[in-house]
Amino acid sequence: MIPATVLFWALAVGAVAGGVAVFAVGSMARATFALLASFLCVGGELLVLDLDYLGVLVVLMMIMEMLVMAVFMVMFMMNPAGLMPMSMVHNRWGALGISGAVFAALAAGIVLTPWPHRAGRPPRDPTRALGLAIMGPKMPVMMGIGLAILATMIASVVLATRRGRYGDAE
Amino acid sequence: MTLETFLLLAAALFAVGLFGALSQQSVVMVMMGLELMVNGIVVAGAAFWHYVAPGAADGQVLVLVAVSVMALEMAVGFAVVTALFRARDADTTDEAGDLRG
Amino acid sequence: MSGERTPVWAVVALPAAVGLLAYAVAVFDAVAVEGMRGRAFARPLRRAALLAVRQRRTTLAADRLLLGAGVAVLPAAALLAALVVPVGGVPVVASPVGIVWFNAAEVATWAAAWLVGWGPNAAFSLVGGYRFLAQGLAYELPHMFVLITVAVGAGSLDLTAVAAAQRHLWFAVQMPVAFALYLVSASALAFWGPFAHPLDGALGADLSGADRLLFLGGRCAMLAVAGAAAVPLFLGGGAGPLLPAPVWSLVKTLAVLAALVFAGARVPRLRMDRFLAAAWTVLIPVALLQLLVVAVTR
Amino acid sequence: MGVRARLARYAAGLPAPFVVAVPGGARCRVAVEAELRRRGWTPVADPVACDALLVCGEPGDELAAAVDAVWAGVPAPRVRVDLPSRASAREVAAALDGLVPVLADVPAQRAEAARTAAKPWPPPAEHAEHDDESGHGGGGMEMGGPGGVALASRAPDRDGLKLDVLHVPLGPVLAWWPAGLRVAVTLQGDVVQSADVELLPGAVAETFWDVPAGTPRRAAARRRAAARLDALARFLGAAGWPARAAEAARHRDDLLADAFREARVRRFARSVRRSRTLRWMARGVPPSYLAWLDDVETTLAELHEPGEDPAAWRNGERGSCARGGRDAAGCGERGPGFRELGESLVGVELGTARLIVASVDER
Numbered sequence: 001m002i003p004a005t006v007l008f009w010a011l012a013v014g015a016v017a018g019g020v021a022v023f024a025v026g027s028m029a030r031a032t033f034a035l036l037a038s039f040l041c042v043g044g045e046l047l048v049l050d051l052d053y054l055g056v057l058v059v060l061m062m063i064m065e066m067l068v069m070a071v072f073m074v075m076f077m078m079n080p081a082g083l084m085p086m087s088m089v090h091n092r093w094g095a096l097g098i099s100g101a102v103f104a105a106l107a108a109g110i111v112l113t114p115w116p117h118r119a120g121r122p123p124r125d126p127t128r129a130l131g132l133a134i135m136g137p138k139m140p141v142m143m144g145i146g147l148a149i150l151a152t153m154i155a156s157v158v159l160a161t162r163r164g165r166y167g168d169a170e
Numbered sequence: 171m172t173l174e175t176f177l178l179l180a181a182a183l184f185a186v187g188l189f190g191a192l193s194q195q196s197v198v199m200v201m202m203g204l205e206l207m208v209n210g211i212v213v214a215g216a217a218f219w220h221y222v223a224p225g226a227a228d229g230q231v232l233v234l235v236a237v238s239v240m241a242l243e244m245a246v247g248f249a250v251v252t253a254l255f256r257a258r259d260a261d262t263t264d265e266a267g268d269l270r271g
Numbered sequence: 272m273s274g275e276r277t278p279v280w281a282v283v284a285l286p287a288a289v290g291l292l293a294y295a296v297a298v299f300d301a302v303a304v305e306g307m308r309g310r311a312f313a314r315p316l317r318r319a320a321l322l323a324v325r326q327r328r329t330t331l332a333a334d335r336l337l338l339g340a341g342v343a344v345l346p347a348a349a350l351l352a353a354l355v356v357p358v359g360g361v362p363v364v365a366s367p368v369g370i371v372w373f374n375a376a377e378v379a380t381w382a383a384a385w386l387v388g389w390g391p392n393a394a395f396s397l398v399g400g401y402r403f404l405a406q407g408l409a410y411e412l413p414h415m416f417v418l419i420t421v422a423v424g425a426g427s428l429d430l431t432a433v434a435a436a437q438r439h440l441w442f443a444v445q446m447p448v449a450f451a452l453y454l455v456s457a458s459a460l461a462f463w464g465p466f467a468h469p470l471d472g473a474l475g476a477d478l479s480g481a482d483r484l485l486f487l488g489g490r491c492a493m494l495a496v497a498g499a500a501a502v503p504l505f506l507g508g509g510a511g512p513l514l515p516a517p518v519w520s521l522v523k524t525l526a527v528l529a530a531l532v533f534a535g536a537r538v539p540r541l542r543m544d545r546f547l548a549a550a551w552t553v554l555i556p557v558a559l560l561q562l563l564v565v566a567v568t569r
Numbered sequence: 570m571g572v573r574a575r576l577a578r579y580a581a582g583l584p585a586p587f588v589v590a591v592p593g594g595a596r597c598r599v600a601v602e603a604e605l606r607r608r609g610w611t612p613v614a615d616p617v618a619c620d621a622l623l624v625c626g627e628p629g630d631e632l633a634a635a636v637d638a639v640w641a642g643v644p645a646p647r648v649r650v651d652l653p654s655r656a657s658a659r660e661v662a663a664a665l666d667g668l669v670p671v672l673a674d675v676p677a678q679r680a681e682a683a684r685t686a687a688k689p690w691p692p693p694a695e696h697a698e699h700d701d702e703s704g705h706g707g708g709g710m711e712m713g714g715p716g717g718v719a720l721a722s723r724a725p726d727r728d729g730l731k732l733d734v735l736h737v738p739l740g741p742v743l744a745w746w747p748a749g750l751r752v753a754v755t756l757q758g759d760v761v762q763s764a765d766v767e768l769l770p771g772a773v774a775e776t777f778w779d780v781p782a783g784t785p786r787r788a789a790a791r792r793r794a795a796a797r798l799d800a801l802a803r804f805l806g807a808a809g810w811p812a813r814a815a816e817a818a819r820h821r822d823d824l825l826a827d828a829f830r831e832a833r834v835r836r837f838a839r840s841v842r843r844s845r846t847l848r849w850m851a852r853g854v855p856p857s858y859l860a861w862l863d864d865v866e867t868t869l870a871e872l873h874e875p876g877e878d879p880a881a882w883r884n885g886e887r888g889s890c891a892r893g894g895r896d897a898a899g900c901g902e903r904g905p906g907f908r909e910l911g912e913s914l915v916g917v918e919l920g921t922a923r924l925i926v927a928s929v930d931e932r
Binding site: 027029030033036052053056057059060063064066067068070071074081125127 | 332334336337366367368378381382385386392411
């Protein structure tokens with residue numbers, strides 16, 4: 001197998017490059033698939049960390065999400081294929097400054113703080129541990145997510161359809 | 171491939187997402203920036219699980235929650251954009267700044 | 272991946288095996304539509320040769336990068352899905368989450384369809400491409416619930432463990448509804464037979480030459496791998512009297528593929544708007560019911 | 570010459586034909602389809618995938634322009650055969666024999682490929698009155714978009730949004746499509762917003778399916794049943810059932826050649842009628858295919874009745890729903906003619922639109 005370090009750095013550079021390409025590339029369709037590439041690299045990173053289930057889950061969900069985003073992108077954007085040069089950006093330099101500062105602060109924090117050492121050993125099958133946790137002590141988390149999903153479904157249908165809240169009033 | 175390098179990757183993704191969210195006019199692109207930021211959190215959560223507390227499954231649950239948040243955020247975001255597009259026939263953040271203080 | 276050392280020859284043999292299975296699917300299709308007399312065995316080869324030597328078709332302001340990506344993703348997804356499918360008990364990559372990996376590779380066909388639809392910048396292929404998203408969603412949910420049902424029945428996400436769990440009773444018998452739903456959604460995710468809606472929206476209309484060969488070949492390969500995965504999922508993997516395990520896997524795979532292709536030829540292409548409503552209102556509840564039954568009785 | 574030449578020669582052994590139907594060329598099209606089936610050269614669904622474009626009949630100038638535009642898009646190696654509408658079976662066989670050598674001639678095809686080297690299809694004239702090499706749409710009232718095609722305009726759609734509108738022609742060169750029909754469609758997504766129908770005439774009027782006065786009763790009945798089976802083949806093809814469509818075409822040719830077995834035709838008609846899936850798919854589409862099945866079965870029944878007065882046949886009072894007896898009672902609900910097609914296509918999804926067009930049989 002490829003040594004983990006090489007794999008890590010390759011995927012890390014891929015993820016950040018994909019992220020940058022999202023806002024650099026002209027065509028909206030290419031921006032969506034650059035974001036998908038970035039997420040696939042993050043899924044790979046999770047596999048490198050022996051989180052098999054979560055890594056493949058990220059890959060699975062992100063492919064579906066990015067395609068739904070691509071359809072909305074084509075639907076709403078004026079110039080989806082980027083054939084007409086136009087820039088949809090405001091205060092580009094301000095944003096660059098802020099995000100640069102945030103990254104510097106985070107990096108300093110990461111390097112300086114003495115991180116605690118590992119407590120305990122990773123279980124033989126992390127997926128089983130996750131399963132038992134969300135069915136056991138973390139059950140409220142699962143119920144919370146379930147309710148949130150239900151609320152989102154209802155909210156998005158009500159918002160997106162023309163009828164709005166009061167039936168066919170308008 | 172230590173905890174610090176994973177956290178640096180997470181920070182980089184977060185920063186790129188923040189730049190995108192701040193600089194883009196189109197709501198759909200802002201949402202892409204937000205997705206990248208949550209993506210940074212996923213990497214950080216997994217790294218903390220692997221390097222700091224592999225015994226408990228809390229790190230994994232955090233990653234699960236982060237992935238769900240990404241899906242929900244996108245769903246609601248597109249619902250808002252559709253409603254905005256129907257009402258104002260525009261999808262840029264500038265034309266939706268009514269609540270601006 | 273925590274799989275043990277994968278044999279080097281397996282990495283080379285895999286594309287060859289998937290290619291052969293895809294050729295078998297193409298031959299079944301030729302026989303199903305034109306009957307035996309049309310030199311069915313040579314037909315796919317000649318058509319493949321024709322595509323191999325043809326010019327590529329370029330349309331106005333096409334997005335070559337995404338079109339190329341779309342055409343490459345379909346066969347790549349088939350190979351990725353085949354990585355975790357055990358043939359006679361030994362997969363190329365023994366992944367503990369084989370089922371989720373297989374499902375992720377199948378969802379990649381959505382990306383391929385959308386990219387090939389978007390690439391040539393043509394109205395009908397764009398319609399064929401993006402409509403496949405609505406269709407994919409309607410077939411993916413029952414497909415996902417069926418795979419979860421199998422995982423619950425076997426108590427593991429690893430395809431080898433799933434095959435082992437069917438020693439005394441095959442899942443096709445224990446959960447017949449799940450098996451039927453799997454066959455429906457697997458052929459729908461490879462947009463085959465009655466589910467070839469994108470192709471009637473002319474999804475591949477602007478492809479020619481090597482692009483078309485890779486895309487349609489990838490489609491056959493995707494169906495072939497879905498058929499191969501049906502064996503460990505529902506038909507007890509390599510188990511069977513007399514013959515060794517890999518031979519049984521192959522025989523069962525070919526049987527499933529023949530059933531899929533010939534049944535598909537006997538039904539007209541389903542109209543998308545009609546079938547999607549049925550998929551949401553019928554297939555998903557039925558899949559959930561089957562999951563409930565298996566979860567309770569296990 | 571290496572692998573490519575050998576591959577090209579191997580591929581030329583089985584041409585992939587695409588049959589272009591032209592008004593007035595029905596005799597030639599039926600003969601070509603029968604000959605292709607005999608050789609096992611199954612026609613392909615779209616022109617881009619074909620390497621042999623067979624134009625059956627003499628198209629009018631507008632239709633000829635459309636066929637040339639499609640021919641320009643067919644990648645090499647390719648061959649085009651224009652057959653006269655009066656072509657006999659022997660001429661058709663001779664023309665098809667000529668296909669394989671032309672396709673297998675690798676140097677000529679390589680020259681052909683170089684000549685049509687990867688030039689994208691130029692947008693129609695009214696969009697971009699520009700000189701060739703500039704490639705940028707200078708003229709036209711819209712601002713010149715990239716490559717001379719303006720950006721899509723927007724219009725309100727049924728969900729209250731203002732989305733892109735595409736103006737796209739359906740036909741006239743399409744598989745399973747009435748000869749010479751062009752439907753200029755305004756598409757929003759995959760929903761047809763408006764459709765205006767246009768019939769591009771052929772050089773010769775269509776006479777093949779007509780039942781001239783005084784033809785013997787048996788021949789007239791066979792011709793009528795064959796006409797219905799031809800329409801059925803097109804409908805089944807558009808409905809995405811290639812196996813049954815090929816079967817319908819085979820029965821049509823057997824009927825025309827008077828070498829048919831009635832039991833087999835009846836079994837075919839019964840199995841198509843009994844298909845619940847087809848009935849489910851055809852809801853919302855005028856079910857004229859059921860009326861055609863009735864026609865075929867009643868016409869077959871009439872073949873056995875003792876000496877009928879041929880005059881009764883000519884004006885078709887007792888005849889089935891032939892063109893003459895169009896509004897005879899009990900003829901099943903008549904689908905809309907081509908003229909009235911426009912309205913029935915509005916607000917319909919693309920796949921359904923093709924089914925509606927295929928359910929019209931204006932012989």
